[in-house]
Each structure stands twice: as C-alpha cells, then as structure tokens.
Amino acid sequence: MTVNMGPQHPSTHGVLRLVLELDGETVHSAAPTIGYLHTGIEKTAEQKKWQQVIPLVERMDYLSAQSNSMAFCMSVERLLGVEIPERVKNIRILLAELQRINSHLVWLGTHGMEVGAVSVMLYCFRERELLLNINEMIAGFRLFPSYIRVGGLREDLPRGFHDAVRAFLERMPGKVDEYEDLLTKNEIYLKRTQGVGVVSKDDAVAWGLLGPIARAAGVDYDVRKVFPYLGYETYDFSVPTQSQGDVYSRYKIRVAEMRESMKICRQALERITPRGVYAIADPKITPPPKDRVYTEMEALIQHFLIYSQGFTVPAGEAYVPVEGPRGEQGFYVISDGTNRPWRVKSRAPSLLACQALEKLIVGGLIADVIAVIGSIDVVMGDVDR
C-alpha cells in the first residue's frame, strides 16, 4: 500500500513529503520530496549588499538563526581580512551557545510530543520564552535578531543583559533535570527509541551527516574542537559521544549538549564586560552611533555611504565551518570585489540528513518513521533554502 505523508503533516517538521510503500506496518521504501519551502534565498542574496544578506540567511535555518548569521559574517570577515575584537568574539560565542540551547529545546519539545510525551513540549517552550526575551532585549526581535553583523555586532549589549542571562543559567540546569526525569528512564520512551533508526559510524560519514547524528554513532567530530574558531580553544567544555547510533543516543547527546552549552555560557559571561567595544573600528564597515550622526558631518557622510552603497569585499572565496545545532554548517561565499556577493551557498546539514532519511526508515515500522524524523532534527528552511 502506498501512503502519502504529505507536505502538510504535524510530524514532518515542516513541509517534507514522504511517499511510503507499506506492507502492513512495515515500510518497504520511502521517497522524500523536498522543495516546498524553496524561496531562492541564494539567488536573492546575489542582488543584495553584504549587510542586507544577513536577515536573509538568518531565515534559512530558522531555529538557529544566529548560528547562520554568525557563519556568514565569519566567512565575509575572512575575505575582508579583519580581526574581530576579543569581547565581540566572546559575545558571539555566548549568543551561539544560547542559540544552540534554544534549538535543542524546540527539538526536544517537538520530538517528545510526536513520540507521545505531550507535556514535554510546554515545559521546553516555557524555558524558550526566557531565551526569546533575551533576544528581544538585545535586538528587538525574538526569532531573527540580525544582531550579529559583519565586523562585529549591531550595537552594544543593553543594560540588564548580564542579569537576564545569569537568571536563565541559574534556572536552566534544574529544568534540564526535569526533562530528563520525564524521558530518559521512561519505559515507553525507551521502547520507542532504542534500536530505532540506527546509523553506523561509516554510514554517518559517507552520507555527510556530521553533527549530533554522527556523534551518536561514535564519530568524535565537533568543529569547535577540531577546527576551533572565535577562541573556542580557550573554553573548557567536552563533546558528548555515544556509540549506538539510534534515536535514544541522539536524544542523550542533545540533552548533554545543552548542559555543555550552559557551561560555555557561564564562562563566556564572566569574560564579557557590560560595556565595551562591539565592532571593529573600520569606518567603511561599522556605522557610527546615532548621536554622532545627528551632530557631526563626517559621521553623517559615513552613515550615508554605508547604508546607500555598502562596503566592498576583496575578490576571493571563503568558507568558515561553524558547529551549528544540526552539525557543521557554513557559508561558501564568493566575492568579485564589489559591494554585492557573487555567490552565497549555505552548507545545509539538514539537507544531507533528509537524504539519509530514506535509508533510516526503510525496514522499520510506520511509528518509527515519526521518531526518526524527529531525531534527525531537520529544519525545512535549511533543506530548501
């Protein structure tokens, strides 16, 4: 029997279409169809100036928005050849780790709800509210802050930022214990997730799946440890790995990653002063503060030039890999020396996870399809771009 798990389905994590061939409850073959969320972001980015691309790329992987914009800004900064101030690096690390916790909370909530533990959803979203409030505090937007810009940040940290993050970090470990209480030793959850959707070590690498999926299978690869960026080598954190490669291992890895991210956040918060430098001092890239624009002629000219024609990036190409919540991501950016990108290509970990989905669900039961889709954590915005 051929069954369509259509693009509109509560459990496909977005608009993913699976045409399943079933024999009773067992899946014989699966054909995923993607492209329902394709909006041509890469083509649009070629028409925009460099700073204007940042809101576009944030919307690709909409659950790890600041990871995306950070990866893009790092590639452009590599082409520009600028060195970011130490304080900005620490703030970026803090925001990236908070974004990782944010993304994993959504994953845990939706995955738990799909498998049947419906209350996990509201528990996770309650903590996510605090993170979205922090986003709103720094930039005014909850989901897509556009706070990380080429050359640093949009503006300095607001008053009350340290207190808000500290309050969140005090509250969170107890809450993660609560989530674990609900699921980790839950017999129903264990029965539904152990031995389901197994990925072997070699398969994870062959199918290009680096990230929590490969770490659950035993591949010890985390971009933050192997190709460190932004000063991650000076932070004290560990990378959890498991060896079974099934849905339960991926669950354990992501919960452990949330705890490690909190560790990194605490260390980063110590290093960040409440006020200080927030961008490089280059007048062609960083806009001047608004009070100077209203009073000084040079600042007004500088503001006008930046917002009308933007800055030019030397010709060349760069790809800086970043550890996003779904695995290695990065932006392959080609510049032709003008104020617009020539090509922006996003390395989407979710696209390769979707490709591997076919092989993971064949042979399993139809209930396992839901558990597997939840565990590989696809975000269709990243798949389709």
Next chain:
Amino acid sequence: MDAAALVASLQQAVPEAALETVPSVDLHPTIYASRDHLPAVARALRDAADLKFAFLAELTVADYWPREPRFEVVYIMVSLVHRTRLRMKVRLSGADAHLATVSGIWPAANWLEREVWDLFGIVFDGHPDPRRLLMPEDWEGFPLRKDSPVQIRRPPHTTEPLQVTAEEFRQNLERDRLSRHE
C-alpha cells in the same frame, strides 16, 4: 598538510591528472583538477592513506558568466583522520557542462548533484537519479544561472484545467456577493 604536499601526494596516486594549486585565505588549501580523471582523483582523495578525505562537506557550483570557462564545480571535503580540509574545483565551459558523478564514492553527493543539475543545468554522467530536487518537476530553465532572471511574472499554473472561464468566475463571485447582502 598544505596545498603543495596534497598535490604531490595526489599526483603520485593519479599520475595522469592535471592539478594546480591556488592561494586561499581560509583554512582550505584549494586545488584545481581537470574533469577528465575526476573519478580517479576523487577515489584517491577518499582512499589514499595520507589523504583519507572521507567526508564530503559541500558540492556546489559558481557561475562566472559571461567569462569562459563558465562554471566552477566546487568540492569541499574534510579528513577526520588527519584533521585537514580541502577545496577542489573543476572548471567547465558553458557549452559542454557535464562531468562524471562522484555519488558512487561519496553517497552524500547524490542529492547535492541533483541540486546542481536543478539550479545550474550541469549534467552528472552516471548519476543514478537525475531529477530536479528543489524546483517543481515541470520547471523549465535553471534558476541560479547568471543569465536567468531574478523575478519572473507568470500567469498562474494549474495541473488540472479550470472548470469555469474567467468571466464566469467573476459572475459567480458577483452573484455570491449579492446573495449575501440580501
């Protein structure tokens, strides 16, 4: 391992391949390979003991129209064993845009090559499943090419014929609106 050592090792594994290095600003040594011996080069990159680039991170294309050679296919790969990365590029001309598939060597390349065919129109010889990935199946043209327009205005497209003409539809709406206002 820098670009020169990589090329030396690769040249030893595949003597007839034409390779050249170019400078790069990020942590990827960049080499250009010709498309003729691409499967052999790819296999050597994955299997040779001092290379072991088992993980293909990215497979994409840059369109440099109107410059010739028009396309540059870019492969970004990672060696987990040696903790290095590599960017390999293959130049293709616009009139003759096809090259061998590497999906037999890195299974991750399957959908990545489908996406390249879909958006750029580059044919991968020997690909097991050459269909469009992101665009609808009946789309004509290759959107990400530089000579393809950014905005297209088309009349709405339906897969089944409409049951009424446009005039009848307007009259239906009008009759419906009037009946509701009584």
